[in-house]
Amino acid sequence: MAKGYPSPYEDISMPVKAPISTPYGSQEGSATKENDTHEGVDFEVSEGAVIRATAAGRAVRVSLEKKKGSGRTSRVLEIDHGNGNTSIYENLTSIWLEVGDTVAKGQDVGELSGNTGSTKAQLHYEERYQNRPHPPTFDPANYQP
Secondary structure (H helix, E strand, C coil), X not given: CCCCCCCCCCCCCXXXXXXXXXXXXXXXXXXXXXXXXXXXXXXXXXXXXXXXXXXXXXXXXEEEEECCCCCCEEEEEEEEEEXXXXXXXXXXXXXXXXXXXXXXXXXXXXXXXXXXXXXXXXXXXXXXXXXXXXXXXXXXXXXXX
16 A cells, blocks of 8 residues: 555545555656656556546546557546546546536446456546646545645
8 A cells, every 4th residue: 555545445435445556656667758757546456346436526528548658548537526626537448427427426437347458457546636636635526735
């Protein structure tokens, strides 16, 4: 468990109950030459893991996108929580929302199954304030810089 992050098993809304495999921030020995800062956290998840919203909001992006550097595609969900706060979920196998859908805190929003190109399936989770990444609070609706 990365220092400073809450345990996925505490009574707060986490996107998935799984260990954090890659923490937020600078990464030593990164294979990526263009950016050594990891803008979110990665959770190592089991096959068929259900992903939940960390806060209430509205789905503003549901898309299939090419990943930087690898060329692989990833299903991406972004939820707007108001006041400039958003959360982003990447590497999803399926997303159970459409753009414009209202989302409740803890609501099941998608699934991650199969291998995402890593040795284990990983959910990439980010929080942003005014489109700038920040260390995750797992309570993005109440984030204040």
